[in-house]
Amino acid sequence: MIENIWFIASFWMGLALLASLLSIRLGISVALVEILVGVAVGNLHGGGHPPLLHTTEWTNFLAMLGSGVLTFLAGAEIDPVSLRANLRASLTIGILAFLVPFLGIWAFAQWALHWPMHQAWIAGIALSTTSVAVVYAVMIEGGLSSTALGKMLLAACFINDFGTVLALGVLFADFNLWLVVFIVVSAILLWFMPSWTQKLITRLGQTRVSEPEVKFLFLVLFFMGGLATTAKSEAVLPAYLLGLVVAGVFLRDRTLVHRMRSIAFAVFTPFYFIKAGLLVSLPALATSVVVIALLLALKMATKYVCVWPLSRRFFMRSGEAHYSALLMSTGLTFGTISALFGLQNKIIDQKQYSLLVTVVILSAFIPTLIAQRFFQPSVRTMKAWGRLYQRRIQQGPPILKG
Numbered sequence: 001m002i003e004n005i006w007f008i009a010s011f012w013m014g015l016a017l018l019a020s021l022l023s024i025r026l027g028i029s030v031a032l033v034e035i036l037v038g039v040a041v042g043n044l045h046g047g048g049h050p051p052l053l054h055t056t057e058w059t060n061f062l063a064m065l066g067s068g069v070l071t072f073l074a075g076a077e078i079d080p081v082s083l084r085a086n087l088r089a090s091l092t093i094g095i096l097a098f099l100v101p102f103l104g105i106w107a108f109a110q111w112a113l114h115w116p117m118h119q120a121w122i123a124g125i126a127l128s129t130t131s132v133a134v135v136y137a138v139m140i141e142g143g144l145s146s147t148a149l150g151k152m153l154l155a156a157c158f159i160n161d162f163g164t165v166l167a168l169g170v171l172f173a174d175f176n177l178w179l180v181v182f183i184v185v186s187a188i189l190l191w192f193m194p195s196w197t198q199k200l201i202t203r204l205g206q207t208r209v210s211e212p213e214v215k216f217l218f219l220v221l222f223f224m225g226g227l228a229t230t231a232k233s234e235a236v237l238p239a240y241l242l243g244l245v246v247a248g249v250f251l252r253d254r255t256l257v258h259r260m261r262s263i264a265f266a267v268f269t270p271f272y273f274i275k276a277g278l279l280v281s282l283p284a285l286a287t288s289v290v291v292i293a294l295l296l297a298l299k300m301a302t303k304y305v306c307v308w309p310l311s312r313r314f315f316m317r318s319g320e321a322h323y324s325a326l327l328m329s330t331g332l333t334f335g336t337i338s339a340l341f342g343l344q345n346k347i348i349d350q351k352q353y354s355l356l357v358t359v360v361i362l363s364a365f366i367p368t369l370i371a372q373r374f375f376q377p378s379v380r381t382m383k384a385w386g387r388l389y390q391r392r393i394q395q396g397p398p399i400l401k402g
Helices: 005-026 030-042 057-076 080-085 087-112 117-126 132-142 148-171 177-204 212-230 236-245 247-252 254-278 282-287 289-313 318-328 333-344 350-374 379-395
Strands: none
Touching: 005 030, 005 057, 005 254, 030 132, 030 254, 030 350, 057 132, 057 148, 057 212, 057 236, 057 247, 057 254, 057 333, 080 087, 080 148, 080 247, 087 117, 087 148, 087 289, 087 318, 117 148, 117 333, 117 350, 132 148, 132 254, 132 318, 132 333, 132 350, 148 236, 148 318, 148 333, 148 379, 177 212, 177 236, 177 247, 212 236, 212 254, 236 247, 236 333, 247 254, 254 350, 282 289, 282 350, 289 318, 289 350, 318 350, 318 379, 333 350
């Protein structure tokens, strides 16, 4: 096993480079390729031998940064004006895309798999999430993040995952003084972050090599991550809200967005996605393949029964509705966070955790692959939906014609 930190770093970055080249060659999202590379390398070992690639404390930290920065950037891509304009669609799709899968998988886990109620709750929460990280990465690569439909989907993802946060908070609340401090400090920072960020950019300009604006944003992200973990929460939770409140500033300063995006995709996110693949054990898949397949099918089915009809109701054509339903069926960041929450708090055991994480990671790959291969819309099509939606919404309640 390699122990030299430089060789380990070069191995991880070599895998990231390989994933990028394969992504370009195959036309598949680099996030999905990095997950598959992690699965392949993580299972390349014989009986009794350690895996070829393993995590260390510093790779775990970089992976955590990857999820936090990517979640922050996803929130920053949501145009506040577009969010208000598409609020009805985003809110309706986001709420039902959480609620229907949560109830369906909770019921299946408790009455079909005979899991105790609290364990079934964890299953329902973990498999009702939507992966902001995957959806955002797909949108960026396809050039769709700036379109009205892309922003609507990202906003729906935010609302969906906010339901996850509320469910964990309400069903498994651990009220303590640090939680109160976290909420108060978060509220203050979220209120002042737009003006602070704008003043920093205005006074310092955008040509300084030292990049003070980027350092300021990382400072706040790191501080809020530390406060969140101290309050027994998760660092990615305030990251999305921070991105959302500075989205208006980022909309006026695209250079800052491109700088942070370059840093995230080149250095941090490969560690996050490759590590996600390392969590998949192929031998475990073989022993629980039926349960995994049923849970994955149920997650996708419950997402579809609410997202596809609502997408059609909000004036999407059939292909765009399929694309929206498939992307809303993905899961990764908040799904693994929810499963890990259950394991660390001894609500679920190691076998249940491995099973849920496997389903979550498969849901990051399979729906996205189908969406990109068969239903990928053009930028022009997604912009056209925004114009159509605005015209129809001004005419009254959305009713699908024909």
